[in-house]
Amino acid sequence: MSLKLGCIADDYTGASDLANTLTRAGLRTVQTIGVPASDLALPEVDAVVVSLKSRSIEASQAVARSREADRWLRARGAEHVLFKICSTFDSTDAGNIGPVMDALAGDAGDPIVLVTPAFPETKRTVYQGNLFVGAVPLNESPLKDHPLNPMHDANLVRVLGRQSRRRIGLVDLATVVHGPEAIGHRLQELAGQDFGAAIIDAVFDADLTAIGAAALKSKVSVGASGIGLGLARALVAAGQAHSHGLTHHEDAPVGGMAACLAGSCSQATLQQIAQAETIMPVLHLDAAALVAGPDEAQRAMVWAGERIGRGPVLIASSATPDQVSALQARHGREAAGHAIEQAMADLAEGLIEVGVRRLIVAGGETSGAVVDRLRIPGFLVGPEIAAGVPVLRAIGAEAGDMLLALKSGNFGGPQFFADALGLMR
Numbered sequence: 001m002s003l004k005l006g007c008i009a010d011d012y013t014g015a016s017d018l019a020n021t022l023t024r025a026g027l028r029t030v031q032t033i034g035v036p037a038s039d040l041a042l043p044e045v046d047a048v049v050v051s052l053k054s055r056s057i058e059a060s061q062a063v064a065r066s067r068e069a070d071r072w073l074r075a076r077g078a079e080h081v082l083f084k085i086c087s088t089f090d091s092t093d094a095g096n097i098g099p100v101m102d103a104l105a106g107d108a109g110d111p112i113v114l115v116t117p118a119f120p121e122t123k124r125t126v127y128q129g130n131l132f133v134g135a136v137p138l139n140e141s142p143l144k145d146h147p148l149n150p151m152h153d154a155n156l157v158r159v160l161g162r163q164s165r166r167r168i169g170l171v172d173l174a175t176v177v178h179g180p181e182a183i184g185h186r187l188q189e190l191a192g193q194d195f196g197a198a199i200i201d202a203v204f205d206a207d208l209t210a211i212g213a214a215a216l217k218s219k220v221s222v223g224a225s226g227i228g229l230g231l232a233r234a235l236v237a238a239g240q241a242h243s244h245g246l247t248h249h250e251d252a253p254v255g256g257m258a259a260c261l262a263g264s265c266s267q268a269t270l271q272q273i274a275q276a277e278t279i280m281p282v283l284h285l286d287a288a289a290l291v292a293g294p295d296e297a298q299r300a301m302v303w304a305g306e307r308i309g310r311g312p313v314l315i316a317s318s319a320t321p322d323q324v325s326a327l328q329a330r331h332g333r334e335a336a337g338h339a340i341e342q343a344m345a346d347l348a349e350g351l352i353e354v355g356v357r358r359l360i361v362a363g364g365e366t367s368g369a370v371v372d373r374l375r376i377p378g379f380l381v382g383p384e385i386a387a388g389v390p391v392l393r394a395i396g397a398e399a400g401d402m403l404l405a406l407k408s409g410n411f412g413g414p415q416f417f418a419d420a421l422g423l424m425r
């Protein structure tokens with residue numbers, strides 16, 4: 001296999017978002033969970049997205065895992081590696097975007113790295129280095145209340161500056177609109193002034209094309225699916241990849257029972273859960289009881305067992321920002337998050353044991369815990385349910401043929417769960 005593009009994603013929903021975007025742009029893409037074992041049979045592909053669960057772990061571990069993935073990708077021919085981060089730049093001042101970027105760029109010998117979380121299709125735009133979510137700056141968006149990494153600063157030059165050892169500059173929109181050469185000149189200028197990374201503005205889809213062409217000239221870039229789209233377009237335009245579409249997705253129905261798990265506390269997910277109440281039984285878990293011990297998850301399994309034979313069910317730990325803060329005040333942010341993620345993984349395992357083969361998971365960290373527990377080594381990308389959320393077909397899973405949808409908390413319309421079930425047959 002000679003890869004045209006290597007990608008390292010810092011969470012599993014982000015990885016499936018990117019794999020979906022690359023597939024749609026014409027690259028044959030597979031998503032792996034961690035660095036693949038040597039015996040995992042992967043199809044012939046243009047791009048591999050290695051999914052890590054490294055967004056919220058200690059920075060030195062995130063660096064070590066990302067470097068291992070980078071070595072694996074480059075050994076398979078990838079000359080350019082994209083470090084896929086969240087389009088809302090989810091991170092804390094302790095990392096992990098800066099430390100991983102520093103390590104990968106240092107290993108590759110890149111003097112300066114392009115960085116942008118912009119993805120206009122999902123309403124993430126960057127102007128003068130400031131990230132907007134829809135019409136509001138990041139710090140006024142629902143991300144200010146994220147349970148693990150509340151975002152309080154929209155200025156990404158500052159945010160990345162607090163995480164990286166490199167000096168962070170800006171390539172502004174006025175440069176981007178003049179195309180890849182202008183971007184290249186500006187990067188050279190910044191590198192000459194000792195800048196080691198630059199946030200690059202992108203407001204419109206066409207900006208991504210110019211950014212992708214410029215980024216492909218270096219060995220490392222950092223960003224969300226928008227820059228991935230730009231890189232894919234540049235590869236197709238250069239004849240290095242051909243527009244294949246969904247060549248390797250099998251669409252034979254999987255059948256089996258269907259279930260949904262929600263651990264995201266985003267506003268979008270809370271709204272989607274409320275809508276789901278009109279089409280399926282929904283169980284709202286008691287998060288405090290979930291953290292206290294196994295009884296609450298066992299109660300949920302009994303509840304699900306009584307209903308799942310008749311149709312899909314949804315089990316949610318999701319709560320409002322006030323409820324989340326109250327629980328965190330009692331148990332600590334990380335401990336509460338981790339305990340709930342593990343309880344959701346227990347539930348996923350229980351649901352697979354009773355015959356669920358179509359599983360929808362809302363929340364990035366939640367999806368990571370679930371997919372790890374189910375020991376699924378990789379996914380093929382299927383039809384798109386919503387922007388950034390494809391149907392995934394598991395490859396090499398112990399439970400056999402399975403369909404999953406891993407939804408970023410923020411993604412999808414109000415009817416997301418119905419939309420997903422409609423496409424996962």
Ligand SMILES: Nc1ncnc2c1ncn2[C@@H]1O[C@H](COP(=O)(O)OP(=O)(O)O)[C@@H](O)[C@H]1O
Binds near residue numbers: 324340341363
């Ligand atoms: N009721 C709750 N109280 C506190 N934390 C919660 C609650 N429900 C879920 N969580 C935690 O919130 C975090 C949500 O993150 P994640 O799954 O990545 O969602 P998103 O995709 O919205 O970022 C997880 O660590 C999850 O375990």
Ligand SMILES: O=C(O)[C@@H](O)C(=O)COP(=O)(O)O
Binds near residue numbers: 087225364
């Ligand atoms: O880039 C994005 O917004 C997503 O691909 C992503 O990374 C989502 O992360 P979660 O919201 O934690 O699922």
